[in-house]
Amino acid sequence: MESRVLKPILAVYVALFILFLYGPFFILTILSFQQGPEGGPQFPIIEWSTYWYRHIFGLTEASRVAPLPVGQAMTRSLILAFMTMVTSTVLGVMSAQAFRKKFKGSDIVFYLIVLGMITPGLLTGLGVALVSKNIFNVDRHWWSTAFVSHVVYTFPFAFLVMLAILNRFDASVEEASWSLGVSPMRTFRKVTFPLIFPGVLSSMLFAFTLSYDEFSRTLLSSNEQTLPLAIYGTFAVEIHPNIFAFGVLTTLFSFSLLAVYAILMGLSVRRAKKIAIQEEIG
Amino acid sequence: MAVPAKTSSTTAWWLIAPGVIWMTLFLVIPILMIVYVSFWTQTTFKIESTLTLASWQQFFASDTYITSLFTTVRIWLIVLIATLVIGYPTALYVGLFVKNKTLSTILLVICVIPFWTSFLIRVLAWRPMLGKEGAINIILQKFGIISAPIEALLFTELSVIIGMTQIYCVFMVGPIAFMLGRIDPNIIEASRDLGAGFWRIFRKIIFPLSLPGVVVGAIFVSVMVLGEFATASALSGRKVNLLGNIIVTQVGSLKWALASVVGVILTIVMGIVVALFLRIVDLRREL
Numbered sequence: 111m112e113s114r115v116l117k118p119i120l121a122v123y124v125a126l127f128i129l130f131l132y133g134p135f136f137i138l139t140i141l142s143f144q145q146g147p148e149g150g151p152q153f154p155i156i157e158w159s160t161y162w163y164r165h166i167f168g169l170t171e172a173s174r175v176a177p178l179p180v181g182q183a184m185t186r187s188l189i190l191a192f193m194t195m196v197t198s199t200v201l202g203v204m205s206a207q208a209f210r211k212k213f214k215g216s217d218i219v220f221y222l223i224v225l226g227m228i229t230p231g232l233l234t235g236l237g238v239a240l241v242s243k244n245i246f247n248v249d250r251h252w253w254s255t256a257f258v259s260h261v262v263y264t265f266p267f268a269f270l271v272m273l274a275i276l277n278r279f280d281a282s283v284e285e286a287s288w289s290l291g292v293s294p295m296r297t298f299r300k301v302t303f304p305l306i307f308p309g310v311l312s313s314m315l316f317a318f319t320l321s322y323d324e325f326s327r328t329l330l331s332s333n334e335q336t337l338p339l340a341i342y343g344t345f346a347v348e349i350h351p352n353i354f355a356f357g358v359l360t361t362l363f364s365f366s367l368l369a370v371y372a373i374l375m376g377l378s379v380r381r382a383k384k385i386a387i388q389e390e391i392g
Numbered sequence: 393m394a395v396p397a398k399t400s401s402t403t404a405w406w407l408i409a410p411g412v413i414w415m416t417l418f419l420v421i422p423i424l425m426i427v428y429v430s431f432w433t434q435t436t437f438k439i440e441s442t443l444t445l446a447s448w449q450q451f452f453a454s455d456t457y458i459t460s461l462f463t464t465v466r467i468w469l470i471v472l473i474a475t476l477v478i479g480y481p482t483a484l485y486v487g488l489f490v491k492n493k494t495l496s497t498i499l500l501v502i503c504v505i506p507f508w509t510s511f512l513i514r515v516l517a518w519r520p521m522l523g524k525e526g527a528i529n530i531i532l533q534k535f536g537i538i539s540a541p542i543e544a545l546l547f548t549e550l551s552v553i554i555g556m557t558q559i560y561c562v563f564m565v566g567p568i569a570f571m572l573g574r575i576d577p578n579i580i581e582a583s584r585d586l587g588a589g590f591w592r593i594f595r596k597i598i599f600p601l602s603l604p605g606v607v608v609g610a611i612f613v614s615v616m617v618l619g620e621f622a623t624a625s626a627l628s629g630r631k632v633n634l635l636g637n638i639i640v641t642q643v644g645s646l647k648w649a650l651a652s653v654v655g656v657i658l659t660i661v662m663g664i665v666v667a668l669f670l671r672i673v674d675l676r677r678e679l
Contacts, residue, residue, distance in 0.1 A: 116590060120485040124499065127482045130558060131506055134517035137527045141520050152525040201411045208407035219408055222415050228611075229419065230619020230662075232636050236655050237422025240429050240648065244439070245421075258418040265411065315508075323510045325622060326636075330643055341512045345626045349519065357513035364509045 135361065142354035147173035151351050162355040175350045180340050186252050187322055187337035193253070194260040194321035199313045201261070202268025203306070206276050227266035231326030234259045238331045249333060256332035260321045267320065268313035275309030307378050315371045319364060423659070430652035439648045447649040451657070457638060461657065464634045467553060467624075468617045468665075474557040475613050476606065479564035483605070486565070487572030488598065500569060503562050511559065515626045518555045522546040522627075547629035555623045560616055564609035571605030572598070607673045614665045618658060635661075 141151060146161030147170070164170045166178055205223065209216060226234075238259045242248050250256070283305070287297040303310075325338035335343065337360070344353050433442040451457045482503070490496040506514060521527050522545040529541040545551060575598065583593050621636030630637075635658050642651035 117485075117489050120481055120489055123481050124485045127478070127561075128502055130478075131503065131561070133527075134521045134558070135506075135509075135514070137520050138513075138517040152520055152523060153527065153530055201414060204407045205411040208404040211401075211404060213401050213404040213408075219412055222420070223411060226415055226419050228615050229423070230615060230636075230658070232619050232621060232639055233426065233655055233659065234419065234422065236639060236643065236651060237426050238418060239643070240425045240652065241418075241422045243648075244425070244429065244441075258414070261414065262419045265414065269411070319508045323508075323512075325512055326619070329640065338510065338512050341510070341516075342622065342626075345512075345516065349516075353516065354520070357510065357516060361509045361513060365505075368505065368508055 135357075138354045139358050142351055142358050144351040144354075146170070146351065147175050149351060151349050151354065162351045163359075165352045166356055166359070175352060178340070178344065178352055178356055179335070180337060180356065183335045183337045183340040186334060190252055190257060190260065190336060191318045191322040193257055194264055195314050195317040197257075198261050198265040198268045198317040199310060201265045202272050202313050203310065205265075205269050206272030209273055210276055210279075210281070223266050223269050225266075226262040229262075231259075231263065231324070232330065234262055235327045235330035238327075242331075250331055252328070252332040252334050252336055256328045256336070259327040259331045260324055263324065263327060264317035264320050267316040271312045271316065272306065272309045275306050279305060308375060311371060311374055311378070315367065319367060323364070426652045426655045426659075429649060430656050432649045432652075434647060434649040437646050447653045450650060451653045456633070457654070460633045460635055460638055461661075463549075463632060464618060464636075464658075465661070467549065467556070467632070467634065468614060470553050471556045471560065471617050472610060472613055474553065475561045475564040476610070478557060479561045479609070480568060480606075483565045483568035483572060483602075484598075487569035487602075488575065496569075496573070500566070503565050506559075507562060512622065512626075514559055515555055515623050518551065518558075518627055519546065522551050522554065546627070547631060549628065549632050551627040552624050552632050555627045556617055556620065559623065560613045563612040563616070564606075567608040567612070568602050568605035571602045575601050604673050604675060607669050607675065611666055611669050614669070615662055618662050618665070 140155070141153070142162055143158050143160065144151070144155055144162065145157040145159045146165060149156045149159075149161075161170060165175070166180075168177055205219075209220070238255050239250055242250055242255050248254070283301055284297055287301045288294070292300070323338060324336075325342060328336050328339055329342075332339070341353070341356070429439065430447060431443045431445065432439045432447075433444045434447060486496050486499045486503070490499065519526075523529070524541045524543050524546070526546065528545060529538075532538045533541065545554075579597060580593055583597060588596070619636055621634055621640055624632045624634045624637055625640075635654050638654045639651045639658075642648075642654065
């Protein structure tokens, strides 16, 4: 391989690729510090200011730019993301547990679950809306129809993550616990759960962030606005740098979730290593 | 103490039942319902369960809808090729060229992080990039490459394609990098010792071995792009109407039956695309 020539070229290419991925967000961040309220959503920066950040929190005087309608939507999104996270993680752990032994029809069940993450959100949303309207005759709400369609999307992620974890799992520790007369519930709590904790944590991260940012499923399955719907609503009218500032804040929120995840994950890996070392010494 | 086989199978069913019921109630029945409702009778504000082909005829008789079907397929093809061409070299570097495991993980994480941030904000971020007074035009003018700003960058089909390519690229990079990372370096070493040049090694060994990754990536990208509507409406100024956009507008005006017809057509198109990709590679054997 002429890797001496090719490798540096590819390295430069990857740098450009990362620029392509992050460049737009970088520009958006710069423009969120535009002067307000006259400064528009484009260059040049008239004067650096935090006006639009204060604008989001209602700390500026009233101007022609209406405040972003995100307060209530934010609360809904956070509660919805939490509900989705708990439900899909529980479903994911249970289903993956079932898959540890091959059972009749496991192939079909596998595809049924995975179907949830590859079906486009628009179709899930449309279908759930049709069913609720024409079969159950119930209204669409963020906590009912939107919630179930979010779980349809996030449960497969949790399931696949848990399946990957359980595949590498040594079943003999559980059997040892059982044979010592520990009840299955207690064995799960004391033996199984600590071992599958990294998977549970990853499932929770997937479910929470995907639900928090979920847009296409919610659009047709909820009558009220969640955060992404509120953001989408502002696209139709003239945009102002306040939406950029909001984008920076919500991205920082996502990043901090990732950071918390990374820290917890690091701790659990460290703990697992410690136990392994102790066992070896013992 | 071994648990008898019969009880363990029953336990498995109890564990799996909630998930299966959930997916049946909220995914399978809804999809079947879309098919069913597409044959319902649409009046001005209501739908009735009297079966008719009216909405199907309405779809195929309308130039607008047929055009949007072709637009959807065209944009899907362009974005698919763009994500592959742009993503492959990155995957090649991350999966094959970087020997340091930590560095390759870090690069992969950098590529994947945007997946955890708001999709809509990522779409929105292209507006100040591509506009007439956007970053790209300003930079190009500063370097004297162009004298007048390019207006075709925003609110056109091109802006939709650029936006989608950036957003969905990572779904191509991930699976390909994964497959490339599994290639035994000894095979490449051996063929190099036998005098094969890089291009030949790439064509005969690297690319064929990465093909399952390409297929998985292509399926991800295809399904997502075909079901898209938000990028199109936010970056094209409503000039590009995909099938997804039609569904949203039809539901907005309570035309549920027609929205369902479009939904069924979308599902059929996706089914064909996925089936075609699966014919290229037998994924169950390769993965």
